[in-house]
Structures are given as C-alpha cells and as structure tokens.
Amino acid sequence: MKRVLILASGRGSDFQALVDHEKLGVLRGLRIEGVVCNHEGAMVLERARSSGKQSFLIPGVKGTKFESKEERESARERFDQEWLDVAKKVGAEIVALAGFDQIISNKILQNNPLLIINIHPAYDLHKFGGRNMIGTRVHELVLSSGARFSGCTVHAVTSDVDLGAPILKEKVGIAPDETVESLERKVLALEHLAYPKALQLIADERVILNEDRSKCYVDRLSANWEEEWNSRQERYLEMRPEESAILKDRLG
Numbered sequence: 001m002k003r004v005l006i007l008a009s010g011r012g013s014d015f016q017a018l019v020d021h022e023k024l025g026v027l028r029g030l031r032i033e034g035v036v037c038n039h040e041g042a043m044v045l046e047r048a049r050s051s052g053k054q055s056f057l058i059p060g061v062k063g064t065k066f067e068s069k070e071e072r073e074s075a076r077e078r079f080d081q082e083w084l085d086v087a088k089k090v091g092a093e094i095v096a097l098a099g100f101d102q103i104i105s106n107k108i109l110q111n112n113p114l115l116i117i118n119i120h121p122a123y124d125l126h127k128f129g130g131r132n133m134i135g136t137r138v139h140e141l142v143l144s145s146g147a148r149f150s151g152c153t154v155h156a157v158t159s160d161v162d163l164g165a166p167i168l169k170e171k172v173g174i175a176p177d178e179t180v181e182s183l184e185r186k187v188l189a190l191e192h193l194a195y196p197k198a199l200q201l202i203a204d205e206r207v208i209l210n211e212d213r214s215k216c217y218v219d220r221l222s223a224n225w226e227e228e229w230n231s232r233q234e235r236y237l238e239m240r241p242e243e244s245a246i247l248k249d250r251l252g
Contacts, residue, residue, distance in 0.1 A: 002203050005092035006035040007083060007100040009062070012044025014098035014119060017192035017236070018199070019051045024235045027196055029203040033090040036083045038062060038102060054090065058082045062101050073105065080108040087114060094202065097157065098195065101134060106159045115202070115209075116157040118164075119195050121187045123151035123171045129162030139183045142174070149173050149251055150183060152191045154198035156213040165216035167207055168198040173249035189243040190250065193236075197229060 006015050015035055021027045034053045037045050038060025048055035060079050066072040079102070087095055097104075097118040104116065122128035122138050127145065142150045151171030156164035170193070172186045201207050206219040220226045237244045 001029055001031055002094060003031050003033050003090060003092045004094045004096055004199065005033050005083075005087045005090060006044075006096050006098050008035050008037055008042070008044040008098045009039050009060075009101040010042055010044060010099050012042070012047040012099065013188060014191055014195055015044050016047050016051070018096070018098070018196055019047075019053065020239065021196040021233075021236055024239070026232045026235055027200055027203075030199055033092055034086075036086055038079065038100075044099075056083070056086050058086075060102050076102065077105045077107050080105045084108060084112065084114075094199070096195070096199065103131070103161060104157055109157065109159055117154055117167065117198065117202075118157050118162070119152055119154050119191055119198075120162050121150075121152050121184075121191065123149065123153060123169055125153055125155070125162045125166070129153075131161050133162065136180050136184060139180045139187070143178060143180060143183060147174060150187055151251075152187055152194050154194055156209060156216065158213050160214075164213050165209055167201065167216060167218060168194055170194045171251045172247060173251055175249060186246055186249065189246045192240070192243060193233060193247075196236075197233070200229060 008015050018032055022032050032053060034055055035044055035048045036056045036058055038058060040057060045055045058079060061072060061075050095114050095116045120129055128138050128141055149171045153166050154168040155166045158164035170190050172190050201218060207216055209216040
C-alpha cells in the first residue's frame with residue numbers, strides 16, 4: 001500500500017477527486033493520508049475534514065512580505081521541512097501537489113527521497129508552464145495562441161518548474177467559441193480523471209524515472225492496463241455526470 005500526502009492551497013477539487021476515486025475502489029494499492037494546506041480558511045481543509053482525512057495547516061510564504069530574497073527562501077525551506085515532517089509522520093511515499101501555489105525549495109528537492117508530483121493545467125508545458133503560469137493565466141495564453149487543444153500534465157517535480165518528467169498527459173479540444181472560463185472547467189474536469197490515473201500507474205510500478213527525474217518510461221498498455229483502468233473509472237464518471245458532459249471534446 002503506497003501512502004500519499006496532498007499539498008493544496010485552495011478549493012481542493014483535485015484532492016476531492018482523488019478521495020472519491022479511493023472510496024469508490026477505483027484507486028487500488030494507494031491510500032490518501034491527508035492534506036497539507038498553506039492558507040488558513042481554504043476550502044480544501046473543510047473537504048479533508050468532511051472526508052475523514054487528516055488536515056495540516058502550515059502557513060506558507062505566498063502573500064507574505066520579506067525583507068530579502070534570502071529571508072523568503074529561508075522561510076520557504078522551513079515550510080518545506082514542516083510538510084516533510086508531516087509526510088514522514090503519516091508514512092507517505094508520494095507527495096502530490098494539487099492546486100498548490102508555492103514552489104518547492106531546491107534544498108528539499110535535492111535531498112528528498114520521496115516522489116513529488118504535480119498536475120499542471122496545460123498539455124504543452126514548454127509553452128504554457130513555468131513560474132507564474134498559474135490559474136486563468138494559463139488558459140488565457142492557450143486561447144490567445146490559437147491552439148486547437150489544451151489539457152493537463154502530471155509530471156515529476158524538479159528544480160526546473162513544470163519541466164520534470166511527464167508521467168501522464170491528457171488533452172481536450174478547444175471549441176471555436178471557447179472562453180477562458182469554459183476551458184478552465186474542461187481542464188479541471190480532465191484533471192479529476194488524470195491525477196488518479198497517474199497515481200495508479202505509479203502504484204502499479206508502471207512508471208520508471210531516471211535519477212534526476214527529468215525523463216521517464218510509462219507502460220499504460222501491457223496486460224490491458226488502460227482498458228481495465230477506464231472500466232473502473234466509469235464508477236467515478238457515473239457519480240459525476242456533469243464532468244462527463246463537460247468532457248465531450250476529450251481527445252484520445
């Protein structure tokens with residue numbers, strides 16, 4: 001059983017989707033232990049309590065003023081050490097960033113044996129990833145680029161922001177009348193399917209990462225893995241018919 005700790009900052013819809021997949025028996029060999037949040041009053045904390053999951057509030061650096069870059073980095077490292085202590089306490093092997101608005105410090109990334117992954121709301125991370133590429137800004141740039149599709153990417157977290165090895169990429173078409181708001185809804189619904197799938201691939205040992213986690217090999221096809229996964233995930237989609245409707249433009 002692989003134990004997972006979630007780091008989240010806001011609404012927590014990705015966290016909820018993971019918990020729902022777990023409760024429905026779609027996720028196997030994985031346990032969501034709880035969530036660490038860096039913002040007091042964030043909805044994800046209430047979602048955790050309602051789900052019977054542990055929640056940990058650790059005030060973060062986002063929105064806090066510092067005298068220098070060095071002071072800010074020191075505060076970031078202290079924050080990271082605190083959530084790392086929580087991960088050790090709950091026995092987590094995987095840390096999943098889900099709508100988390102802080103960058104993990106290099107010190108932690110260089111000396112941390114845990115697998116840290118993130119989900120980003122774009123398919124092409126070289127064009128639409130990196131520092132400050134968060135929220136609606138991503139979708140605005142995707143639409144202004146004239147792209148015919150967008151999507152989401154689950155990737156390993158490294159010091160190159162959003163450029164760690166891609167574990168899973170999923171895409172959805174962009175309609176001629178697409179708006180930032182409608183694209184955001186599509187991509188979020190897609191995230192709710194992609195993140196559990198990526199975690200299951202990891203749990204099933206179908207993801208092989210190189211040492212610096214810049215590249216990986218992923219086996220989704222042998223032994224009918226993907227077919228079986230899609231069949232199981234129908235349980236979640238039956239519970240969320242509105243997401244099925246939103247994803248009518250989903251691309252294979």
